[in-house]
Amino acid sequence: xxxxxxxxxxxxxxxxxxxxxxxxxxxxxxxxxxxxxxxxxxxxxxxxxxxxxxxxxxxxxxxxxxxxxxxxxxxxxxxxxxxxxxxxxxxxxxxxxxxxxxxxxxxxxxxxxxxxxxxxxxxxxxxxxxxxxxxxxxxxxxxxxxxxxxxxxxxxxxxxxxxxxxxxxxxxxxxxxxxxxxxxxxxxxxxxxxxxxxxxxxxxxxxxxxxxxxxxx
Numbered sequence: 001x002x003x004x005x006x007x008x009x010x011x012x013x014x015x016x017x018x019x020x021x022x023x024x025x026x027x028x029x030x031x032x033x034x035x036x037x038x039x040x041x042x043x044x045x046x047x048x049x050x051x052x053x054x055x056x057x058x059x060x061x062x063x064x065x066x067x068x069x070x071x072x073x074x075x076x077x078x079x080x081x082x083x084x085x086x087x088x089x090x091x092x093x094x095x096x097x098x099x100x101x102x103x104x105x106x107x108x109x110x111x112x113x114x115x116x117x118x119x120x121x122x123x124x125x126x127x128x129x130x131x132x133x134x135x136x137x138x139x140x141x142x143x144x145x146x147x148x149x150x151x152x153x154x155x156x157x158x159x160x161x162x163x164x165x166x167x168x169x170x171x172x173x174x175x176x177x178x179x180x181x182x183x184x185x186x187x188x189x190x191x192x193x194x195x196x197x198x199x200x201x202x203x204x205x206x207x208x209x210x211x212x213x214x215x216x217x
Contacts, residue, residue, distance in 0.1 A: 003145075003208040005201055008060060013125040015201050016060065017048060019208060023057055024048040025135060028197055029122050038160070038197035042153070045142035045211045049135045059132045098178045107171055110187045118194045142211040145201055156199055163189055163196070 004018040008025075015026040026048050034040045051057055098106075129135070147153045170186025173179065 001208060003206050005204055005206060007203055008129075011125050011128055012195070012198060013122060014129060017208070023051045024141075025051060025129075025133075025138070026201065027135065028201065029125075034197055035194060038200045039153075039157070041145055041197060041200040042147050045144050047140055047142050049138040049140050051133070051138065053133075056133045100175050103175045103178050107174060107183065110183055111190065114187050114191050114194075118191060144209045144211065146207040146209075147200070148202070148204055148206045152199075156196075160193075160196060163193055167193060 001019060006016040006018065008014040008016060013027065013029050015028060017024040017026055026046060029035055030047060031040070034046075051060075147156075167186050167189050170182050170189070174183040174186065
């Protein structure tokens with residue numbers, strides 16, 4: 001069945017799904033696996049929460065915004081490449097003499113810091129929504145979400161693999177060279193990878209299917 005997807009105003013964590021005139025909330029960060037592997041949104045069912053109180057819908061203030069799409073993720077990859085080219089002549093200045101073991105420890109700390117930042121922001125967004133409505137108290141169901149187009153799937157996988165490869169290459173280079181700038185750039189794109197799942201269920205129209213072929217009750 002057809003589904004209209006809307007962003008939640010000032011809260012990137014959630015989506016409003018409008019299906020047959022009824023409105024549901026989708027939590028994009030409910031599953032850790034779907035954060036790490038965003039394409040799972042298209043492969044396994046997602047839990048949704050039905051909003052039956054129209055006043056809650058008004059408080060949520062859903063808003064339309066310009067569709068970003070996976071092209072922006074690809075643009076980030078191109079931006080990273082351009083930055084790398086520009087910084088290449090200066091890279092030697094950022095190298096800090098240290099052993100690979102020390103570099104690995106610092107890398108782990110950097111990854112932990114990025115994860116802590118991401119989940120701290122995620123928790124604040126959850127708290128902001130809970131000030132309006134408690135999701136766990138709402139009727140729930142599960143549905144499959146289909147990608148809006150084959151083109152989106154191809155572009156998303158291309159961008160995801162490119163950025164993932166860039167991150168892994170950056171981390172390995174840091175371990176070998178101890179170049180702090182490489183660590184900073186790669187960590188930044190590691191954070192970008194965390195929010196890549198936003199693209200899988202973006203503003204617009206798509207097709208969904210309830211897992212039990214019934215609406216939430």
